[in-house]
Amino acid sequence: MSGAIEQTNAEKRPVVLALDTSTATMAMAIVQGTEVLGEAHSLAERNHSVEVVSKLKGLLASRGLTQQELGGIAVGKGPGSYTGMRIGVTVAKTLAWAWQLPLVGVSSLEALAFGQMNGKCSAAIGADEASVDEQWFVPIMDARRGQVYTAAFVSNGKADWQRMADDGIRLMNSWADRLHTLAAEHRSGAQSSQAGSLSITIGGDVQVHEAELIRLRELCAGIGVQVDYAQALMEGRSVALLGAARIARGEQEDVHAFVPNYTQLTEAEVKLREKQQAERESQ
Incomplete structure (x- = not known):
């Protein structure tokens, strides 16, 4: 959208x-x-x-x-x-x-992510936000058994809000790997086109899945992508x-x-x- x-x-x-x-x-x-x-x-x-x-x-x-x-x-x-x-x-x-x-x-996932973008329900966006050219917003709701309801959205500012992954139920472990892969592909393309930086903000039921979020943050740090996460409410x-x-x-x-x-x-x-x-x- x-x-x-x-x-x-x-x-x-x-x-x-x-x-x-x-x-x-x-x-x-x-x-x-x-x-x-x-x-x-x-x-x-x-x-x-x-x-x-x-x-x-x-x-x-x-x-x-x-x-x-x-x-x-x-x-x-x-x-x-x-x-x-x-x-x-x-x-x-x-x-x-x-x-x-x-x-x-x-x-409901889009609404949760939209709240993240507006900075009302999450303090996850870092102090260097102004230097980030593309931001991904990833809402997660716990679905038990290692699963989450999730999706992904991308914004280059409030006038540009696009869905990049459909709503669905996914294993958090696999979803973290997928996000890392997508981020790596983005960075590879950014280097060739001299595009700007990327950050990923994850909000929702993060406490239950914090181990995977820490792993994702460490993986993305190796490719120069900032990952932040915080508990967020609808x-x-x-x-x-x-x-x-x-x-x-x-x-x-x-x-x-x-x-x-x-x-x-x-x-x-x-x-x-x-x-x-x-x-x-x-x-």
């Missing part, structure tokens, strides 16, 4: 209400264009289903806004917590249908800004057909398929 939050003209600045419950953080915000009008966060994952509607209404009331003044709803569609994604998407679909508003889904403003840009371009989901990005089967589905396979083999 290039120019992720660029507005085409002054009149295409709808007020957008956004939420994301794909992680332990229940994040929500209201924006108009690139202006953040209000924001709220909660770290009570088990209470997402209980509190999300009242929190949204409270956020609107705190800004003196009503549903009639909204121009759309944005929701984090995952990947992430199976139950969390379902809660957020269900609430967003219900409100969009009831209030007759356009609905857009936003990659921010409602990132979902809202990305969603508002889509709504301003006239994009929207089919409210009834829209579903979260589950990425992988739930454990219950895996066990069911294993049981069904075993039953077929025993026949």
Whole structure:
């Protein structure tokens, strides 16, 4: 996505209400264009289903806004917590249908990375940021068993925001190797074209995977690439800004057909398929 939050003209600045419950953080915000009008966060994952509607209404009331003044709803569609994604998407679909508003889904991983770029949810970017010409932002959410939900994005500044790797579930060990390979290829090309330097910022559930992140940092140090990482939480403003840009371009989901990005089967589905396979083999 290039120019992720660029507005085409002054009149295409709808007020957008956004939420994301794909992680332990229940994040929500209201924006108009690139202006953040209000924001709220909660770290009570088990209470997402209980509190999300009242929190949204409270956020609107705190800004003196009503549903009639909204121009759309944005929701984090995952990947992430199976139950969390379902809660957020269900609430967003219900409100969009009831209030007759356009609905857009936003990659929760992209929102996490976008927050890193804006420097709001991560202090990982080093003091030499100004001398770095290209920056990669890599969000990670723990998916257990050595796996992460992850993707990658590249920026040369806020007006240039591009996806470079799709959302998916990957083994952290293999993903670290892949990032090192890509960085080495970039440096090789940079040397031949006299392009600038590269940094990689990784944010999200970094504590669980710190050993691999340290290994990646050491590998990249050998090729002149800076790697920083820090724990980062989801921010409602990132979902809202990305969603508002889509709504301003006239994009929207089919409210009834829209579903979260589950990425992988739930454990219950895996066990069911294993049981069904075993039953077929025993026949």
